[in-house]
Amino acid sequence: MDFNLQTYQAEQLLHLGVSPSRRICVQQNSDHRWLEIDGVVQSAMVRAAPQRLCLPHQQAIADLLPTKAERILELGLGGGDIGRHLLARWPEAQLDSVDLDAEVISLYRDFFMTTGSAERQCLHQADALAFLLEQGADYDLVLVDLFSQDGNPPLLFTPHFYQALASRLRGELIINLLPRTGRELDQVLLLVERWIGQTALRGVPGCINQIVHARKA
Incomplete structure (x- = not known):
């Protein structure tokens, strides 16, 4: 059951947070619950099947997932769509989810976190780079889904981010990128090739x- 970004209609407002810098809300109808920031849907959950992915870029990510991963890191939480899918897909997996935004983490806990997932998912309010530098664990799979109000944050275009990723990665890396220019895309591809390994783009x-x-070389 895909979430149609053109025709979705809310029946209930579950949360509304308004500040001078942004508007964040959680809404739902009979089929879906979703997180929206400044009018843009960040994630959507099928209420009857929370593990299902229903946004187009998430389905593309699912096609690239490895056969198995036991230790997973996601940088950027949102409504936790990918994390819910992975915990259901791999019942033995452990997931670390990192987000700098305390409100986003709170909304995830209140509206999107499934029963029992707390036993296998650790939530961290932290800067992505700081977490990588301070964390001692190695990961089979790292998912990067970091955004600011202007698009991908500057961190994604810096060498030290990928150096830190390389030190924690023992398997595969997947990045959801919204490049504003061809130069941004080329920069990320160059850095991933340099520090991680051979790169594919979809x-x-x-x-x-x-x-x-x-995949880590």
């Missing part, structure tokens, strides 16, 4: 998302 039909996939 577009998402109808979306500007570019999914970057690499």
Whole structure:
């Protein structure tokens, strides 16, 4: 049951947070619950099947997932769509989810976290780079889905981010990228090739998302 970004209609407002810098809300109808920031849907959950992915870029990511991963890191939480899917897909997996935004983490706990997932998912309010530098664990799979109000944050275009990723990664890296220019895309591909390994790029039909996939050399 895909979430149609053009025709979705809310029946209930569950949360509304308004500040001078942004508007964040959680809404739902009979089929879906979703997180929206400044009018843009960040994630959507099928209420009857929370593990299902229903946004186009998430389905593209799912096609690139490895056969198995036991230790997973996601940088950027949102409504936790990918995390719910992975915990259901791999019942033995452990997941670390990192987000700098305390409100986003709170909304995830209140509206999107499934029963029992707390036993296998650790939530961290932290800067992505700081977490990588301070964390001692190694990961089979790292998912990067970091955004600011202007698009991908500057961190994604810096060498030290990928150096830190390389030190924690023992398997595969997937990045959801919304490049504003061809130069941004080329910079990420160059850095991933340099620090992680051979890189593949997948577009998402109808979306500007570019999914970057690499395996640690």
